[in-house]
Amino acid sequence: MSKQEIKKLIESKVDEDGMVGIGIKGVSLFRVSNSVRCAPAVYEPCIVAIVSGSKEAILDAQHYIYDEQQYLCCSMTMPVEAGTPNASPDNPLLGVMVSLDTKVMTELAIEMASGAGSSQKLRTQMPKHRSISQGLTLSSWDEGFTDALYRLLQLAESSADSSVLGDGRLRELYYAIMKGGAGESARRAFGVGNEIARSIEYLSSRLDEGVTIEDMALQVGMSRAALHRKFKEATSMSPIQFVKAMRLNTAAMKIAGGVNVNVAAQEVGYVSSSQFSREFKRMYGQSPKEWRNIKSH
Structure with a gap:
């Protein structure tokens, strides 16, 4: 066909x-x-x-x-x-x-x-x-x-x-x-041995809870070192890089959809709005407010 x-x-x-x-x-x-x-x-x-x-x-x-x-x-x-x-x-x-x-x-x-x-x-x-x-x-x-x-x-x-x-x-x-x-x-x-996929699923459903790398490793019965090694193989990113990217990408999507910047930050686990703004700008080259203004036009 x-x-x-x-x-x-x-x-x-x-x-x-x-x-x-x-x-x-x-x-x-x-x-x-x-x-x-x-x-x-x-x-x-x-x-x-x-x-x-x-x-x-x-x-x-x-x-x-x-x-x-x-x-x-x-x-x-x-x-x-x-x-x-x-x-x-x-x-x-x-x-x-x-x-x-x-x-x-x-x-x-x-x-x-x-x-x-x-x-x-x-x-x-x-x-x-x-x-x-x-x-x-x-x-x-x-x-x-x-x-x-x-x-x-x-x-x-x-x-x-x-x-x-x-x-x-x-x-x-x-x-x-x-x-x-x-x-x-x-x-x-x-299949069997899908620890990384399961750890990502655990993180994805709890972005607002500030899940740590230790939490993810414990959830799938792995040491932090083993999780780091297998995570890098599976995603090309370290667990810390991955968690940050998941949170910031999700927040960027929320902001583009009209959600308030501070609310978006809280919904993906950020307690400090200044830390969120700093990491957001480092990732995308724009502040969250600049991002919102561009996406609203």
Whole structure:
């Protein structure tokens, strides 16, 4: 099944800028026809597949541009900067975002790991991919992924089909991801030994509580030193850098959405507004108030 068929399907459903659901939980089509500079964001576990145009992601000051040649797999919650610098009315960005259900992905990872000889077989089958970190991977579209994605999006034609077949088609897509170029990072995040993903999930649900690195290590039964080492491998950032990026990115998103600067700071665990302003400016080159004023125009 060619990507061209997927592109036609998306074009038939999205005729203006924005995101459109297709009646299946976690599946959205999107279109962007204006250049958007990279801005702070927090990616939840998902895949982003582009059929026209390109997107940019920045992680730990490294820039990554991906288009219809590779899809992005985010297998754990990650603080990034994202944008569409090359989008234009003549060359709009078109694609699909699919959230990854943690429960289903974990079930698949465990089932695949328990299959006789499955780990070695999957390693030899994996196509080439570009690993940004264990949490973010750019993977080539293989036949299994392309076919599974098209079968999923076809359900947009019928609400009855979506209701009856949606969960099964999603599981089929997840399985294709697990078998593809992003499979190794996905299995690490969702399978046995997923301590880093679990520590990030713990942090993400408690940003306002001032969670410490010791709290995160204790939650997953690791020493601080072990957490630091594995965290760096999985995210390319130290735990301290990651926690700061999660808090500041989340605050930046809140401020851009109209939340008061001091309230945003408190909601991501900052007690001192001066410390928040100082770290925010160091991260983004603008004070929180300057950021708010730019985003409000």
